Amino acid sequence: MDIVTTDKPSIKRHSREVSHHKASLRRSTKGPLDIVDLLSIPSSSLPPQDTNFSPPSTPLPTSPPTNPVPPPTQIDITFLTSPKLYHTLPPPLFASSALRSPNPTSNPSTLFASKNYHAAALASASAITTPPSPLPHHLFELLHIRLASLTQLHHLPLAIEEARALEDVHSAFYRVPRPDDNGYDTCSLPWKLRMLVTRLLAYTPPDPGRAGDGVRIGAGGGGGGGGVAGFYELARDARVEFARARSEEEKGLWKERARECAWGVVEALEGEGDFKGAVGMLKGMVKREKNRGGGEVGRGGEGEGDRTRRRLVLLYVRVGDVDAARMVLEEIDRDVEGREVLEGLVKVCLGDWEGVGDRAAGQRQATGREDTNLKNNDAVRMFYAGKIEESVTLLESLVENGRVDRETIFNLATLFELMGERGVKERKEELVERVLEKLGGDESVLAKADFKL
Template sequence: MESQGSKHRRNPSVKSSRPRSVTKGPLDATDDPLAPPEILTSPRQSQVQSPGGSDSPATASPAALDRLAAGDVAAARKDLSFLLRPEIYHPLSQLEIPPPLRSDFPSPRPDEPLSSSLSALDKLLAEGHFLLAAHLSGSLLTSPEVSPTDINTIFSLLYTRLACLELTGNTLLAAQESKALEDLNSGFYYLESDFETAASEGDRRCHPRHIVPWPLRVLAVRLQSIGFGDTRRGIAGLYELGLEARREIMRPGIDKAEKEIWKERLADLGIRSVNALIEMGDLDAARRQLDGLKGPKAKNDTDKLRKALLYVRIGDVGAAKEILIESSQLGEGILKPLLNMAEGRYGDAVDEWRGLLEKNINKPNEAMIAQNLAVCLLYTGQLNESRALLESLVSANNCFQSLTFNLATIYELCSEKARNLKMQLAEEVSRQSHFGEINVDRTNADFKL
């Protein structure tokens, strides 16, 4: 293993200073890498060409982009045994889970190969057992089957562990465990390349390459800011990732598919920075950041809706309405009734939600639309209709968190035997089939037990 000195050495190519409030950062700089090619202002950007000459994004994917090739892993020679210490990973409990939803924690057998354990982990994730997956990931990370130099497996298991803890409401545990990564901008986490060979081959390794997958780095920024009790650390971390994304976008020789991935990542970091400011409680800064995000207008209605929902969250309903006016497609979607709810016009919202259900054009969001309709019915005093609608959603194999919580609230309002009804609800949810889109290991709070 490399010495502690090398592990904590800062890479000279990475800027780690906190972004100053009086300057523009990588997420709102004037020279915008998200701009279309015809308006690029950087000479380096204007010279970038796709090797294949194709106008459409190619086959590159974020997963393939972050996975280290066998030769890279061999060249890295990193000993990650400091991430395999048992004391890092907290024991998990199911005491806060209703009895009908509890399952035995899986543990790898001593004679079981690692590939079999990883397959079992994939099955748990596919079935939505995120707490069990978090437990199994921690068990594998501390088992002798995982080599300290198996970089891809270690980071994959660690990401699964932290993400599943967050999805199951154990964010504080995930924040504490993320501290084991220490400084992700340390030179230890960079793969030093053979600059002469790389430059002659024209590959992407002509500059130091981070060995930690991008999703884990983004997740760690937020978790470490919580774990170290420093909210500004999260903002600074996002800006550092933004600087890296901009450098990758402007790198000569980058192919078009990879460039599109980095553009998407940079745009995502801008939105995450707004979320981080909202979590800090600085709504004024969040509004300014949201207004100052550079780049072309949102590519699709999903991006526009995402931005509008952030405006609603910070209380700027007027700005959200402007987005609604600009897009005729959003006018036919969920944004209009949501804005009616934000302004307390629940009667109008009921009509809007009913209209969306009758149009039958939002099949993937039908359960969410029906639940919002039920909430509006509750606020307009139609308690029985609201209860019947939510119960029909549960019977149709829907059991997401807000649905069960809202139905449990209605049980408390309309029955003296609310606890029995909520236990029956938990039992019904436990009998449903799940496909990994919803967390099955639900806590008592989800059912108000």
């Protein structure tokens, strides 16, 4: 994928005042991502922390629920208000996007919620750096909007560089005493900011020796608590907070966050090419779901066991182990949403294009709707079956109906090239105009789209 880069400004390292609060020590624990262990730990046996944690050898971020009450902040975070930390953004990708951008001094939360990410990034940086400095909890909220907006705009190198200004988001520096819990401390950073920074710092830079390689999630090489180690640190805190929770609602929140950390580890292992480790992680998650009966339902409304098996099928397909993928697929209930898509994917791996077509037609008839993903999959099947014109017509119908995503755009641009006709560039430019007309310059799609111009 294409990454917009700019020259990095020199950033003067900040100095921090050492907190006089004695933070609890850390040590590594067995299976901090194991939900079973999380549920069974009594508060009296919670593990301390390890300050010398070494990391072991993949729609981007969504915001998990925010903390009900902002944690107290007794640390000096004025270094985060320095204008030197925040890059000058490249102009919006399309002119129409610039025309619709409101005043950057508008409310950053409103701009972000309306998917106007370029203006949200500008407004949040302005609010952070303009005196008087915002209160700590508001500053952290603005910082999250800034980094999330950069991510949505596909400016990952900029987001990663700015996230590094926080350094280690899991360190004792950010921990403060809990006003309602004698002897314990808590992290002053909101969970969603810590999760976002951990994900950003897990991204590894492209390998110059690999053509077309882009920024990808992995173990992370920039320090600052990213990568696999960072997700384990987050999971440790989720275990601690779960044990301290006083209501079932709060327990459910921290349980969901622990699961989110487990998925982060899987993504990081996949990103760094450790597919064996990712498979082992997913198989362990499936086993624990079996031991619990697999009846729990996650935020997506599906059983966690089925969700994990679906990811495992995709991973086995990615590494070419079709037989293992088929075995895991047999364990997924027939009525689970998405199962037929996976069955079609396995047929693709076996070269059964007609079988894939029959299954796609059955899916459309069963659901009674023309799903964008189904049509993209069907278009790819038509291409491999030699029906290029039919494939183009199918995808163009999505654009005309305003149902556009970056996969549709990329597939159409690729088909234009493979058709080998003259005027390929003109057809791509025409596609840009049609997409702009249908979406009105929606930056969430356009910034990530690849028209292959």
